[in-house]
Amino acid sequence: MAATAPRITAVDTYDIRFPTSRELDGSDAMNPDPDYSAAYVVLRTDADDGQEGHGFTFTIGRGNDVQVAAIDALRPYVLGRSVDALCTDPGSLNRDLVGDSQLRWLGPEKGVMHMAIGAVVNAAWDLAAKRARKPLWQFLADAGPEWLVSQVDFRYIADALTPERALALLRNGREGAPQRAADLRKRGYPAYTTSPGWLGYDDEKLTRLARQAVADGFTQIKLKVGADLDDDLRRLRAARAAVGPGIRIAVDANQRWNVDEAVAWTRALAPFDPYWIEEPTSPDDVLGHAAIRAQVAPVRVATGEHVQNRIVFKQLLQAGAIDVLQIDAARVGGVNENLAILLLAAHFGVPVCPHAGGVGLCELVQHLSMFDYVALTGTTENRVIEYVDHLHEHFLTPVAVRDGHYATPAAPGFSAAIRPESIAKYRYPDGSYWASTPAAPDPQQNGAAA
Amino acid sequence: MAATAPRITAVDTYDIRFPTSRELDGSDAMNPDPDYSAAYVVLRTDADDGQEGHGFTFTIGRGNDVQVAAIDALRPYVLGRSVDALCTDPGSLNRDLVGDSQLRWLGPEKGVMHMAIGAVVNAAWDLAAKRARKPLWQFLADAGPEWLVSQVDFRYIADALTPERALALLRNGREGAPQRAADLRKRGYPAYTTSPGWLGYDDEKLTRLARQAVADGFTQIKLKVGADLDDDLRRLRAARAAVGPGIRIAVDANQRWNVDEAVAWTRALAPFDPYWIEEPTSPDDVLGHAAIRAQVAPVRVATGEHVQNRIVFKQLLQAGAIDVLQIDAARVGGVNENLAILLLAAHFGVPVCPHAGGVGLCELVQHLSMFDYVALTGTTENRVIEYVDHLHEHFLTPVAVRDGHYATPAAPGFSAAIRPESIAKYRYPDGSYWASTPAAPDPQQNGAAA
Structure with a gap:
């Protein structure tokens, strides 16, 4: 039976x-x-x-x-x-x-x-x-592209992305996929690290970890900001001094600001060349992000870890509100909805740089970016997966990051299993x-x- | 002690x-x-x-x-x-x-x-x-206006509504308030009824209940739509025949449609002069509502019962996406957030017509509209509170609707208590x-x- x-x-x-x-x-x-x-x-x-x-x-x-x-x-x-x-x-x-x-x-x-x-x-x-x-x-x-399209719920996004267009994107994405899969297994997928940048760390620890990140092969780091502008300026100066001009430094405000504050604060940080400002305001505020982006360029605007579903992502893209789309593997309705979001991003030509960290978010989201590279957008240009080095030891098949890249998982499944102990x-x-x-x-x- | x-x-x-x-x-x-x-x-x-x-x-x-x-x-x-x-x-x-x-x-x-x-x-x-x-x-x-302003969280809405502007609105709203309170106690607050329009009712019941609604003093009724266009056309025709041209008939799609469907369907219903189309698509889709509104005028666009918070309402108003704002007393973060939403609506000059029905939503939301009339906007023009006649018997101080108006509650509190039995x-x-x-x-x- x-x-x-x-x-x-x-x-x-x-x-x-x-x-x-x-x-x-x-x-x-x-x-x-x-x-x-x-x-x-x-x-x-x-x-x-x-x-x-x-x-x-x-x-x-x-x-x-x-x-x-x-x-x-x-x-x-x-x-x-x-x-x-x-x-x-x-x-x-x-x-x-x-x-x-x-x-x-x-x-x-x-x-x-x-x-x-x-x-x-x-x-x-x-x-x-x-x-x-x-x-x-x-x-x-x-x-198959047809099957993948069948896994996507187009309700409320069809005005921006039709099933036909999604199918065309996926068919196009198949060209060269075997070569990219082989490349992925050899090189892995680019990562950036948030480990130096937590607000609770003093400048000495920040500087030491930022230098370590560069030595470990990362080409982008991220700093938390938004509690105190003078502190942020000092920390960003220290980080820039530690890593030099060739390393990207993203900054992340975790929704701390109103629209006007976000603009003023980001402009104040601009002399240190932040690569993106992440979560400058409420994840619900599509129009707010659009207004911020229009005023802080060339600093890029990134958001997504708290964006609730494909409908809000659709609007962020329609409104030209973001330069970087940050999917999260465990906030929306699972792989099916993230397929919709990856397709929307591909359609609008906006790079996806996933949110990770937390518990097991690195383990999950690497699979989505790797699929995107192999069989959808075909590129890792300006694309990096966040990496935070903690709690991986609790997973049966933890991520491995080497030389600034996520090693490509070989074990079957979604890397989601936590160790019984x-x-x-x-x-x-x-x-x-x-x-x-x-x-x-x-x-x-x-x-x-x- | x-x-x-x-x-x-x-x-x-x-x-x-x-x-x-x-x-x-x-x-x-x-x-x-x-x-x-x-x-x-x-x-x-x-x-x-x-x-x-x-x-x-x-x-x-x-x-x-x-x-x-x-x-x-x-x-x-x-x-x-x-x-x-x-x-x-x-x-x-x-x-x-x-x-x-x-x-x-x-x-x-x-x-x-x-x-x-x-x-x-x-x-x-x-x-x-x-x-x-x-x-x-x-x-x-x-x-006092100052105290009411202190009860509002302006985070994420200050780009549209400042505390200073809110204070001015509330100070202005105090003028003539005693007279309006007396008027409210005498007349009550205008209601509309959804009782005739549930999808499960046949045309005979719809017609009978629509006529009864007019006889009961309502000047607006509402019909559920969106399951089948032919059915909707037939039901709306029956309703219009039952109530005549002078009664407003709102229609409510309960988020059934994509943007393009919403436009096409609403236009198809337009010959029967629907007063508003409610929840034409996802409550998350600010830009979608704006696109729909631009294409279905003069039919008004209404939404709000599933709008998650003041930040989305702010954007619906900023984008010119709605003609009618439908607060719900029990979806957002309570009275404090509804004060923010009432103030936003007043600032943008959009009438508030609350969602009600369910369990006790009429009991709660009447208080918010009555406050809005007495001490904020000072008007009931184009403003009606939804009324559905069921489950009130379970409340200790149930709403009373007479001659198409909510009777003004006199009992202390928020009318929220359910009977112990x-x-x-x-x-x-x-x-x-x-x-x-x-x-x-x-x-x-x-x-x-x-």
Whole structure:
């Protein structure tokens, strides 16, 4: 029975929290004390191959339980599905979840419920790629253009990108793909590093890490800005002095500013030649980004890690609001929606430089950029994947970055699996770490209980 | 002790679901089978007055448990707060919740977590108005302009509306306010009714209810559209024949269309003189609404019930994308954010016609429109509050609509309290109705489990 018609038999969820707030890794102008966390989901089947599908939403601590509850709410939609049907058409799951009339009210297509859908959909893609015995990037690159188009939801984006145009882009992307795949396996995909630039680091550490980044082969680094202009000027001066004029320095405000502040602050930083200003204001503000971009050129405008869905990305592109589009592998509705976003970016000719870091975001998003290079845009010019060097040790197939490049994954799947011993230790609140740590995350730090 | 420094002592939550899918009330092109629900919260204190603060998020069934979990996640931010401090500055709670760096990752300011914040913030306003012994509309209208401005978060909207401009609008709004308050108590606030227009109703019922609406004093009705053009043409023809040329008929597509479809469909309906086309496409698509509006005039474009926050409303106004702005009392971050949205609408001169219906949305939103009339815009011209005649019987102080007008509430608070016996019956899954009803909401109806 199981051999002929395997089914999804379990949708197991885990609240995993790493105590990163105890150090200052990950601090920025909006997020002073993150505990990097994952609302993690495992799809299990009764197939003989024993394969599982893994996915997750990244959060920064409090509320990870809400995210887990949202994934739990999707369980009835997934349990009992045919594994074969799911793996030959992951888009069917994406459509059923995004289109569910009752769940849709909780978004639509945004926030907690949409991220939960993304986690489950990504888990289905992980399973599909594993069963095909291919890393996800290759699974996508080997797929036919017609099938890829069938995986995209064109609702609300058809005014900017038609299925026909998407098909043409993908057909064009196939030309030379084998050569690019071989090249990718040899060279990897270009990375940039945010490790020097966290707000919590002093200038000595910033300078040392910036020099180390150049020595490690990176040609771009990133600094967090936006808390204090004098500090930012001093830090950017130090970073520029450390790396010299030939290295790109991106700066990232993490949504700290109103439109006018963003313009003034970015202009003040301009003498140090920042390559892009990232998240200058609310990710919801398409027109605000367009206004900022018009006033801060030649500094480029980048955003995307908090952009909720393809509809907002569509408008950012339509409005000419961004120079750099930053996909995130775990915020939108999974691989299907990221295919739509990659296609939109290709159509508008805007380079994609993914957001990564967090928990496992590097592991996931490398596959999307590598697919884009091999079988869609065919180029890595002005394209880099963010790299942050922490928490990779918790993954079964962690990313490897060498000489400023992501090494191309060879293991089947989406690189999403967290090590069982890490789950046992950091599961919240009952993992061995948290059970023995009395000071759990405490919102009262933020001034509640007046 | 309690008499001198009362505190918030409990944040109790309830998953309440009404089995509305058993009838066809509430059906539209995107929501065929809603079970109108509320994720309901009660703030309790140890003050001697025994007052409670009530608030809720409206959902349409599945996922209401996720919404409750999100409100539960806010409990630590609310417990122990000084009641006096909270009631003299509800904005402090709004700022702490919206600004929490970790919860913010789950939005920011959108979806499940933002609606949860809205429920808790609205409960605080309910408590504040009750302690002041005023209905919320009057509590707001009696407040000083400076204080009201202090309740608004101008982050991300200051490029369109400054605090100074908001203050000027509110100061101007005070002129003649006592006279308008007296007028409001006498006349009430104009309403329109959606009761005739649900997609599930046949033409006979539509015609009968449309005529009844006119007989009941309504000067505007609304029809759901978007499932089938021929059906819509037939239904709109029937409605127009029933009410005559002098009654406004709004049509509502509930986000059914892409931009081009919205234009074509609306133009096809234009011969029957629809007053506005509501939610023609995704609520996230500012530029799409602007494109639609430019092509369907003189039919007006309306949206807002799913608009996630003030930042998207700001852009809809900046882009000239809407003729009618439809606030919802329970989707954004509570009264504070709706004050921002009312001020934006006033600044841009766009009339506000609130979304209502659902569970308790009429009860809440009437207060916001009445405040707007008495102390902000000073007019009800081209302004109507949606009215749907169901589920009011579950509220302690239900709305009363007479002669096409909402009667002005006199009871202190935000009219948010659900009757204890309704909670006992419809609490999910353990209330007496659900415990005795084997067929609970089942997502597999939607085609999962292939």
